[in-house]
Amino acid sequence: MAGTRLDPIDRKILAELQADGRMTNVELAKRVGISAPPCLRRVRTLEEAGYIRGYHAEVDARELGFEVQVFAMVGLASQAEADLSAFEERCRAWPLVRECHMLNGEVDFILKCAAPDLSSFQKFLTGELLTTPNVASVKTSLVIRGAKDEPGVPFDVLEQRLASGD
DSSP, rough: TTTTSOOHHHHHHHHHHHHHSSSSSHHHHHHHOOOOOHHHHHHHHHHTTTTTOOOOOOOOOTTTOOOOEEEEEEEEEEEOOOHHHHHHHHHHHHHTTTHHHEEEESSSSEEEEEEHHHHHHHHHHIIIIITTEEEEEEEEEEEEOOOOOOOOOOOHHHHHHHHOOO
């Protein structure tokens, strides 16, 4: 099972950093119950192993003038691996696309987009997304409000699962 390669201290380090990536190493060490030098070594090891992919500030999109958030469900004409990869590469190049996930089922991809206003999103939709090779259909849903936006993983669920042996 994923997560079992990490000991409880490593998992606690990850949980603490996920909650507050700005804390000092001394504070982190105190919270997980070890001294600072081994804590720093563990963090570096977790980074090198790919458990920690980066540190980011959570910015308020609306405060920065990004008033519109849209989910776009994209259907492709072809699901050949080369065509899927080409679409993913295109998504990485579009600044308004903040997330891109391939799905199974009726929709091939869901894109989370952020735009300053509706006309900016409409310009992207008609000028970029709909004209992309292999795009067969796009359905959009404008976000009215968000009820939850929790990054990362639920470490309490992982700990419960490891404790029960499932």
